[in-house]
Amino acid sequence: MKVFIKNIKDYVGQEVTLEGWLYNKRSSGKIKFLIVRDGTGFIQCVVSKKDISEQEWDIIDKLHQESSIRVVGKVSFFEKAPYCKHELTVSKFELVSNSQEDYPISHKEHGIDFLLENRHLWLRTPKQNAIMKIRHRIIKSCRDFFDNKGFVLVDAPIFTPNACEGTTELFEVKYFDDSAYLTQSGQLYMEAAAFALGNVYCFGPTFRSEKSKTRRHLTEFWMIEPEMTYIDLEDNLKIQEEMVSYVVQEVLKSCQDELKILERDTTKLENIKAPFPRLSYTDAVELLKSEGSNIEWGSDLGAPDETIIASKYDKPVFIHRFPTICKAFYMKPDPENPDVVLGADLLAPEGYGEIIGGGQRIDDYDLLLQRIKDHNLPEDAFKWYLELRKYGSVPHGGFGMGIERCTAWICGVEHVRETIPFPRTIYRIYP
Amino acid sequence: MKVFIKNIKDYVGQEVTLEGWLYNKRSSGKIKFLIVRDGTGFIQCVVSKKDISEQEWDIIDKLHQESSIRVVGKVSFFEKAPYCKHELTVSKFELVSNSQEDYPISHKEHGIDFLLENRHLWLRTPKQNAIMKIRHRIIKSCRDFFDNKGFVLVDAPIFTPNACEGTTELFEVKYFDDSAYLTQSGQLYMEAAAFALGNVYCFGPTFRSEKSKTRRHLTEFWMIEPEMTYIDLEDNLKIQEEMVSYVVQEVLKSCQDELKILERDTTKLENIKAPFPRLSYTDAVELLKSEGSNIEWGSDLGAPDETIIASKYDKPVFIHRFPTICKAFYMKPDPENPDVVLGADLLAPEGYGEIIGGGQRIDDYDLLLQRIKDHNLPEDAFKWYLELRKYGSVPHGGFGMGIERCTAWICGVEHVRETIPFPRTIYRIYP
Numbered sequence: 065m066k067v068f069i070k071n072i073k074d075y076v077g078q079e080v081t082l083e084g085w086l087y088n089k090r091s092s093g094k095i096k097f098l099i100v101r102d103g104t105g106f107i108q109c110v111v112s113k114k115d116i117s118e119q120e121w122d123i124i125d126k127l128h129q130e131s132s133i134r135v136v137g138k139v140s141f142f143e144k145a146p147y148c149k150h151e152l153t154v155s156k157f158e159l160v161s162n163s164q165e166d167y168p169i170s171h172k173e174h175g176i177d178f179l180l181e182n183r184h185l186w187l188r189t190p191k192q193n194a195i196m197k198i199r200h201r202i203i204k205s206c207r208d209f210f211d212n213k214g215f216v217l218v219d220a221p222i223f224t225p226n227a228c229e230g231t232t233e234l235f236e237v238k239y240f241d242d243s244a245y246l247t248q249s250g251q252l253y254m255e256a257a258a259f260a261l262g263n264v265y266c267f268g269p270t271f272r273s274e275k276s277k278t279r280r281h282l283t284e285f286w287m288i289e290p291e292m293t294y295i296d297l298e299d300n301l302k303i304q305e306e307m308v309s310y311v312v313q314e315v316l317k318s319c320q321d322e323l324k325i326l327e328r329d330t331t332k333l334e335n336i337k338a339p340f341p342r343l344s345y346t347d348a349v350e351l352l353k354s355e356g357s358n359i360e361w362g363s364d365l366g367a368p369d370e371t372i373i374a375s376k377y378d379k380p381v382f383i384h385r386f387p388t389i390c391k392a393f394y395m396k397p398d399p400e401n402p403d404v405v406l407g408a409d410l411l412a413p414e415g416y417g418e419i420i421g422g423g424q425r426i427d428d429y430d431l432l433l434q435r436i437k438d439h440n441l442p443e444d445a446f447k448w449y450l451e452l453r454k455y456g457s458v459p460h461g462g463f464g465m466g467i468e469r470c471t472a473w474i475c476g477v478e479h480v481r482e483t484i485p486f487p488r489t490i491y492r493i494y495p
Numbered sequence: 496m497k498v499f500i501k502n503i504k505d506y507v508g509q510e511v512t513l514e515g516w517l518y519n520k521r522s523s524g525k526i527k528f529l530i531v532r533d534g535t536g537f538i539q540c541v542v543s544k545k546d547i548s549e550q551e552w553d554i555i556d557k558l559h560q561e562s563s564i565r566v567v568g569k570v571s572f573f574e575k576a577p578y579c580k581h582e583l584t585v586s587k588f589e590l591v592s593n594s595q596e597d598y599p600i601s602h603k604e605h606g607i608d609f610l611l612e613n614r615h616l617w618l619r620t621p622k623q624n625a626i627m628k629i630r631h632r633i634i635k636s637c638r639d640f641f642d643n644k645g646f647v648l649v650d651a652p653i654f655t656p657n658a659c660e661g662t663t664e665l666f667e668v669k670y671f672d673d674s675a676y677l678t679q680s681g682q683l684y685m686e687a688a689a690f691a692l693g694n695v696y697c698f699g700p701t702f703r704s705e706k707s708k709t710r711r712h713l714t715e716f717w718m719i720e721p722e723m724t725y726i727d728l729e730d731n732l733k734i735q736e737e738m739v740s741y742v743v744q745e746v747l748k749s750c751q752d753e754l755k756i757l758e759r760d761t762t763k764l765e766n767i768k769a770p771f772p773r774l775s776y777t778d779a780v781e782l783l784k785s786e787g788s789n790i791e792w793g794s795d796l797g798a799p800d801e802t803i804i805a806s807k808y809d810k811p812v813f814i815h816r817f818p819t820i821c822k823a824f825y826m827k828p829d830p831e832n833p834d835v836v837l838g839a840d841l842l843a844p845e846g847y848g849e850i851i852g853g854g855q856r857i858d859d860y861d862l863l864l865q866r867i868k869d870h871n872l873p874e875d876a877f878k879w880y881l882e883l884r885k886y887g888s889v890p891h892g893g894f895g896m897g898i899e900r901c902t903a904w905i906c907g908v909e910h911v912r913e914t915i916p917f918p919r920t921i922y923r924i925y926p
Binding site for chain 2: 185
């Protein structure tokens with residue numbers, strides 16, 4: 065019977081067939097140890113010369129890394145076995161297709177450029193397997209969270225006539241005889257959708273033509289962007305902390321094997337439960353000054369500032385009420401102090417930086433029009449967006465969470481380029 | 496207590512608060528009937544002059560369509576009430592924000608160009624609401640189907656250096672000092688992912704720069720693309736029919752209200768259960784000829800051909816083993832007859848056309864290289880794709896289902912432009 069390695073523990077004492085690839089092998093006299101992977105897991109298969117034909121033994125002897133193979137054997141529990149605490153005692157072996165001798169990714173260290181150039185093969189290693197599975201669980205948990213609350217998924221368009229937050233950092237596309245831009249955010253469209261369908265979210269790729277080469281930047285990344293009507297900032301933050309807690313707890317529940325492969329300190333994740341601390345931007349600046357930073361009120365927080373603040377907490381922390389001048393044109397000013405906006409960023413712990421940005425949107429037509437003019441944005445392109453304030457405006461807000469940054473934090477990997485299957489950066493669109 | 500209209504049946508006899516928008520109103524002496532929508536549903540609210548203040552009555556009198564409002568009232572069951580079989584007897588009324596007099600989408604007929612120009616407002620109508628909710632359910636059911644089977648979601652990249660099926664119909668993007676193309680399909684990447692993670696799928700937007708203006712074409716549309724290792728064509732078709740049946744039955748279970756708004760004949764959907772009929776391309780051509788078509792063996796099927804074939808069945812039908820010359824370079828020839836490929840298209844019933852295309856991929860290095868050369872594709876750009884056949888090739892296959900065409904069929908709407916929130920066509924990227 066064909067089984068997947070992830071289910072192997074249900075077949076102890078039984079003979080099963082595995083179809084997969086040879087990840088590694090070593091020999092010890094008349095015994096060979098094969099590490100076989102099938103995408104669902106890795107397992108040690110033990111081959112004794114006496115148990116198989118001479119022909120099979122010879123084939124195994126000449127096998128190269130990543131050959132595709134079919135093995136039949138009996139499953140046993142073995143606490144000390146690598147990868148999955150179970151072993152297969154092989155009784156039959158079949159080569160499906162040999163791998164060439166020059167398989168590029170050996171079991172030694174490789175440089176990052178080399179690994180990225182071979183991303184299609186690098187994905188086969190245990191660590192990259194684990195990150196992809198956790199990424200999947202994070203995405204699924206986000207969707208489940210909002211589906212269970214009755215939010216409607218409304219996919220935002222990728223081709224847009226105008227920029228969400230201005231016209232810099234946009235990718236331009238030749239669109240028949242015209243030009244289009246790739247979306248930076250689905251938010252404006254989600255505002256229209258929320259006025260039509262109540263609570264909504266979009267979840268898709270977004271694009272920024274940033275020249276930055278930091279460990280937190282990709283040109284193509286995925287965001288989930290919920291938008292809610294008839295809410296205030298505090299309602300918004302509560303949904304965010306509830307969602308992040310849910311996602312982390314779901315990963316802890318479903319991905320223990322993967323977290324172990326990544327050597328993630330899970331005690332730090334177990335602690336991630338709502339409520340999260342809230343710190344005003346103004347208080348954050350005071351805190352930073354007391355730590356020796358020379359930040360001045362009115363400047364945006366830099367990555368080192370975020371790290372200092374995050375280090376004070378063992379949970380994600382909201383920084384709220386940023387200066388109006390730091391933030392996008394659609395952010396609603398605080399009625400109690402129009403110099404700041406009713407918005408917040410959520411900083412992940414352990415120095416992983418901002419994972420969420422969000423807040424209340426301007427719901428007054430005249431103020432929004434003024435802001436569009438102040439920011440020199442093309443009024444025509446925003447005609448539809450303005451109309452949302454003309455025909456039954458309501459208080460509303462939402463947020464966007466970047467999936468790669470969130471995955472980097474939860475996996476404990478330093479660079480976002482490992483958290484997306486095929487990373488795109490300023491210098492790389494291959495493979 | 497604030498409630499959503501979709502839950503109103505749980506509050507019969509109780510006083511509740513609704514927050515939403517005025518969809519329609521009419522007067523009958525000292526009674527006004529307001530149709531209120533909140534995104535989750537539509538409900539009739541009955542206002543008697545005697546129950547509210549003179550000021551509230553005056554405000555209601557001057558209310559324009561789509562004003563945002565808050566109403567308090569008692570819920571009662573009323574079989575003949577429009578939309579949801581329940582009514583609200585209003586005791587308190589509050590205007591949140593008035594709508595301007597010139598709200599564009601009145602309750603009369605509008606032309607399609609006008610509606611598309613006002614898509615941000617058109618989405619507020621019952622029919623468009625219903626289509627969006629069914630679309631969401633279809634997407635969720637697809638994801639659930641594969642998640643429950645242990646498939647791993649692997650997002651394919653949007654920026655690609657090369658075309659999946661050739662270089663025509665591609666959107667080109669200025670990528671810093673270079674060029675990139677927007678993906679037409681994630682399939683090639685899913686093949687790499689399947690060799691790394693076993694059974695996988697991607698689900699994202701794809702792009703075709705087609706000049707066609709038919710009711711089945713968009714420049715931006717969403718596809719789910721599963722890819723499986725160690726399978727054959729029949730395994731592949733079985734998964735497809737199981738998935739389509741699951742999706743249709745889930746929509747029937749969860750979206751009865753929406754299907755009713757769309758006046759969909761649901762008896763036709765109830766019948767959609769695996770297995771689906773299979774017809775070879777060669778037999779299909781014979782069938783078409785017997786119906787008077789002048790199709791010749793070797794030509795692709797046109798939309799009218801698909802309609803004739805589909806009309807013979809009350810379920811979706813697989814057309815398998817198309818001529819090799821009709822299909823993409825990566826399709827595996829049938830070992831029993833290399834003039835045809837081990838692939839199939841799935842045609843929806845009722846003339847909705849092809850919703851799935853899929854099949855076995857070439858797993859032999861030399862044959863794939865030959866095909867790349869035959870199709871004049873740039874060998875360099877496909878280096879990584881070829882390498883999948885160099886390092887442990889296995890039999891594998893998959894398919895792609897277009898979400899908009901599937902939604903059009905299930906909703907019974909003629910044109911795919913209504914099945915995506917913000918449709919993009921050759922002439923439209925606004926709003």
